[in-house]
Amino acid sequence: MTTLLSAAQMRAIETEAIATGAVSGLTLMQRAGQGVVDAVLARWPDLATAPGQVLVLCGPGNNGGDGFVIARLLHDLGWRVEVCLLGDPARMPPDARRMYDRWSEAGPTRRFGEWAEGASGEAPALIVDALFGTGLARRLSDDVMTVLSGVANMRGRSERAIPVVAVDMPSGLCADSGRSLGATLRCDLTVIFHRAKRGHYLAEGPSFCGEVGIVDIGLAQEEPTSEQAVGLVEPPDSSLLGKSNGHKFDHGHAWLLSGGVGRGGAVRLAARAALRAGAGLVTVGCPLAALAEDAARLDAIMLHPVPDGASWADILDDRRVVSVCVGPGLGTTSRESDLVRATLTAPARTRPGGSEPEPLAVCLDADALTLIAQDPALMKLLHAGCVLTPHGGEFARLFPDLADKLSGPATTGPAYSKVDAVRDAAKRAGCTILLKGPDTVIADQTGACAIHSAQYHDAAPWLATAGSGDVLAGIVTGLLARGFSTIEAAKVGAWLHAACARRFGPGLIAEDLAEQLPKVFRDLGL
Numbered sequence: 118m119t120t121l122l123s124a125a126q127m128r129a130i131e132t133e134a135i136a137t138g139a140v141s142g143l144t145l146m147q148r149a150g151q152g153v154v155d156a157v158l159a160r161w162p163d164l165a166t167a168p169g170q171v172l173v174l175c176g177p178g179n180n181g182g183d184g185f186v187i188a189r190l191l192h193d194l195g196w197r198v199e200v201c202l203l204g205d206p207a208r209m210p211p212d213a214r215r216m217y218d219r220w221s222e223a224g225p226t227r228r229f230g231e232w233a234e235g236a237s238g239e240a241p242a243l244i245v246d247a248l249f250g251t252g253l254a255r256r257l258s259d260d261v262m263t264v265l266s267g268v269a270n271m272r273g274r275s276e277r278a279i280p281v282v283a284v285d286m287p288s289g290l291c292a293d294s295g296r297s298l299g300a301t302l303r304c305d306l307t308v309i310f311h312r313a314k315r316g317h318y319l320a321e322g323p324s325f326c327g328e329v330g331i332v333d334i335g336l337a338q339e340e341p342t343s344e345q346a347v348g349l350v351e352p353p354d355s356s357l358l359g360k361s362n363g364h365k366f367d368h369g370h371a372w373l374l375s376g377g378v379g380r381g382g383a384v385r386l387a388a389r390a391a392l393r394a395g396a397g398l399v400t401v402g403c404p405l406a407a408l409a410e411d412a413a414r415l416d417a418i419m420l421h422p423v424p425d426g427a428s429w430a431d432i433l434d435d436r437r438v439v440s441v442c443v444g445p446g447l448g449t450t451s452r453e454s455d456l457v458r459a460t461l462t463a464p465a466r467t468r469p470g471g472s473e474p475e476p477l478a479v480c481l482d483a484d485a486l487t488l489i490a491q492d493p494a495l496m497k498l499l500h501a502g503c504v505l506t507p508h509g510g511e512f513a514r515l516f517p518d519l520a521d522k523l524s525g526p527a528t529t530g531p532a533y534s535k536v537d538a539v540r541d542a543a544k545r546a547g548c549t550i551l552l553k554g555p556d557t558v559i560a561d562q563t564g565a566c567a568i569h570s571a572q573y574h575d576a577a578p579w580l581a582t583a584g585s586g587d588v589l590a591g592i593v594t595g596l597l598a599r600g601f602s603t604i605e606a607a608k609v610g611a612w613l614h615a616a617c618a619r620r621f622g623p624g625l626i627a628e629d630l631a632e633q634l635p636k637v638f639r640d641l642g643l
Contacts, residue, residue, distance in 0.1 A: 118348035121315045121568060124251040124292040124531060126345065130311065134336050142212040145334050146179065149284070150186025150216075152332030153308045154194075157243065157282055160306050160328070168195040169242030174268070175217075175226075176248035176288070177204030182213030183284050184247025185220040192223045199241065200226045203248060203261065229264050240275040244268060246302050248288035251314055254530040257289050257299030265289065265300040283307040286316060287325045294534030295322030295556070296527040303327070311336045315347055315568065319535050319556045323572035347536055350559070350569035352616075353609045355641040357601075360395060368397030369439040369469050369598030372432070373591070374423060374456055375403035376448040376484075381411050383446030383483065386584050387591030388418045390631040391442065394595030394613070402429065404452075426455025433463040433477065440478040440597035444485030445587040454488050454495070457481075461498035469600035476502030478597035478606075482590040483511075490514040496546070501562060503548035504603045506590050512552050516542045540566055549603040551593070553586060557611050561604045569611040571618075580618050584627025589614045591631070613637060 122130075134140050158165040173188045175181035181202065192198045206217050206226075220226065248261070257265075265288070272279045281304045286292050289301035295316040307326040309317065316322045317329055360368060371391045375384040384401055392399045402423035403411055411420055423429050432438065443460050447453050465474035479502055481489065486507050489495045496515075499505075505515070513520035516538070523538045539558040543550045549561040560566040571580065592613055596606035617633035618625055620640070 118567065119351060120312060121318065121347045121349055122312050123315060123345075123347075127251055127292075127311065127314065130336055130339060139337070140335055142179070143215060145336075146182050146212055146216055147186055148334040149183045149310050149332065150190060152310070152334065153183070153187050153245070153282065153284055154190045156306065156308045156330050156332065160330075161243075161280060164243065165194075168197075170197040170199065170239060171243040171245060172241040172268075173198060173200045173245040174248050174264075174288070175200060175202045176250075177202075177209055177213075178249070178252050179210055179213050180247050180250030180252060180284055181209065182216040183250070184245060185213070185216040187245055187247065187284070189216075189220050189223055198224055200224065201229055201231075201264075202226045203229045203264075229260065240271055240277075240279060242279065244272075244279060244281045244302075245284065246281060246288050246304060247284040250285040250288070251292035251316075253286075253289065253291065253298055255298070256528050262289075262300040265302055268302060269300075280305045283326065285310050286314065290316055290322060290325055291527060291530040291532045291534075292316040293531035294527065294537075295319030296532045296534070297321055297325070298527055298530055298532065301325050306330065308332055310334050313349070315534065315536060318349065318568050318570035318572075319558075323556070323570060346566070348567040350557075350567045350608045350612050352641065353612060355638075355643050357609070358395065358638060358641065359643050365397035366437055367469060368395060369600065370437050371396040371399045371440045371442070371594050371598035372438055373399070373401050373442040373445070373594065374429070374447060374460075375401050375407060375411065376446045376453070377404045378407050378410060380446040380448060381407055381414075383584060383587040384442075385411065385414055385418075386587045386627055386631070387442055387445045387482075387594065388415070390588045390591030390634070391595035391598065392418060393631045393634040394592045394599075394610075396440070396595040396598035399595070399598075402432070423456070425452055426459045429456050430459040430463070433459065436464070436466040438477070439466065439468050439600075440480070440594050442480045442482065442590050442594040444480075444482035445590055447484040449484050449487055449491075453484060454492065457485050457488050457495055458498065461495065461500065461503070469598075471600060476500045478603065479503045480506060480590050480594045480597060482506045482586065486511045486515060499546045499548045501548055502603065503546075504551060504593055504597070504607050505546065505548060506551045506553060506586065506593065506607075508553045508586060512538075512542070516545070536560070536566055536568070540564055549607055551607040551611060553589070559604060559607045559611065565604055567604075567608050569608070569615065571615045579621075579623060579625040580615065582626055585614075585618075585630060588627055588630040592634075616640075
């Protein structure tokens with residue numbers, strides 16, 4: 118798993134490296150600047166053969182020092198370099214001031230206000246944003262936002278595209294949350310140092326960062342502690358998804374509960390996904406009146422009448438029921454409330470690959486989340502075997518205070534992030550939570566956390582279709598049936614869900630998703 122750093126973690130790594138003498142700040146700055154120049158010329162090879170004019174925006178800190186290195190390197194390559202500095206050089210950190218002095222031997226530096234007054238001149242061929250990087254901890258001032266707006270307007274007036282490159286982080290974007298602290302330049306390329314930060318993948322981060330590339334500047338690859346670590350969800354190990362020889366019950370029996378007549382479409386989508394994900398067998402439990410409707414649409418998936426909570430509790434006494442999905446198309450009457458209660462109070466059982474009894478593995482989605490939000494007694498029954506898969510509205514009903522904090526304006530950095538909200542919610546609920554979205558965040562009650570950002574793929578827009586969340590719940594339920602831990606089922610499920618959308622492409626509807634799973638498995642080498 119690729120670890121995503123916070124701004125504080127990145128600062129600590131740099132500080133430790135410099136304090137121990139492993140590397141100097143000047144060396145890190147020189148490597149960073151060279152890395153940006155190399156990345157720019159690799160991304161736009163025509164700029165290497167035809168140097169033009171470049172505008173380098175330098176901030177008052179070490180990110181600005183990186184900018185002065187970039188300015189000097191491009192000047193040496195024959196570029197006409199215009200440097201604009203925010204702040205007073207005398208107040209810059211020592212290493213950044215040294216790089217300013219070195220640049221001053223090659224060319225002049227204009228102040229922000231001076232550049233804004235003359236911004237109607239020749240449009241540059243390239244803009245480098247080295248204002249704040251990961252160090253921004255306050256909302257941008259009006260004068261900075263005015264200059265950033267001027268740069269954006271200049272790009273808009275130009276008859277040709279002007280690429281913008283961010284140094285580590287687009288200025289104005291919070292490195293921890295991906296939220297804008299005022300105006301933010303929309304970049305075509307963001308060159309990241311050492312490791313990606315959480316803000317590159319959260320909230321507005323992907324839309325402002327454009328393409329991302331990571332430059333090794335020679336820092337040690339220490340891992341944050343497990344309580345601090347946030348990982349990026351990556352393709353799963355194919356060995357975890359393959360099947361060994363055995364009986365169908367060796368791969369788990371998954372149950373999914375359905376609502377009444379005319380409400381079974383969502384659970385049928387989820388049930389098919391659970392079976393495609395590898396559950397040994399799958400049963401849909403529904404009211405007696407809905408049996409004929411569901412039977413007409415299901416073949417490999419079994420059906421069983423579940424009229425009420427008491428009958429459902431009896432079924433759950435069978436320890437071969439390994440995982441349950443409750444919520445898609447369920448309804449919110451007293452019957453459904455009883456079903457949720459019986460599910461959450463079911464006896465423990467041993468899952469495939471396990472040796473000790475564990476709480477029943479449960480995926481709670483849609484109407485089940487509404488019922489839990491309405492009834493504090495149900496909320497108290499949540500346990501470590503549960504995976505909640507809310508979208509933003511459902512999360513707000515379950516955890517209104519956290520949702521309000523997340524949606525409030527970002528005025529200081531690090532701003533409250535989706536990672537913070539989901540971690541806080543998971544700790545409060547005592548279970549795993551997968552908060553859906555283009556930047557899906559997954560966390561469990563121990564603080565373990567991961568981000569799946571579909572925004573860097575073409576899948577995200579096509580997943581915005583009715584029923585896609587039901588399919589995700591089904592995939593997670595199938596993986597739980599196979600013995601995956603709650604957080605691994607959520608992470609692998611999120612990745613498979615997006616991979617299915619990428620595999621199908623434009624025109625995707627929810628029915629298409631589960632049918633792509635065999636192709637995705639083959640792509641993984643199964």
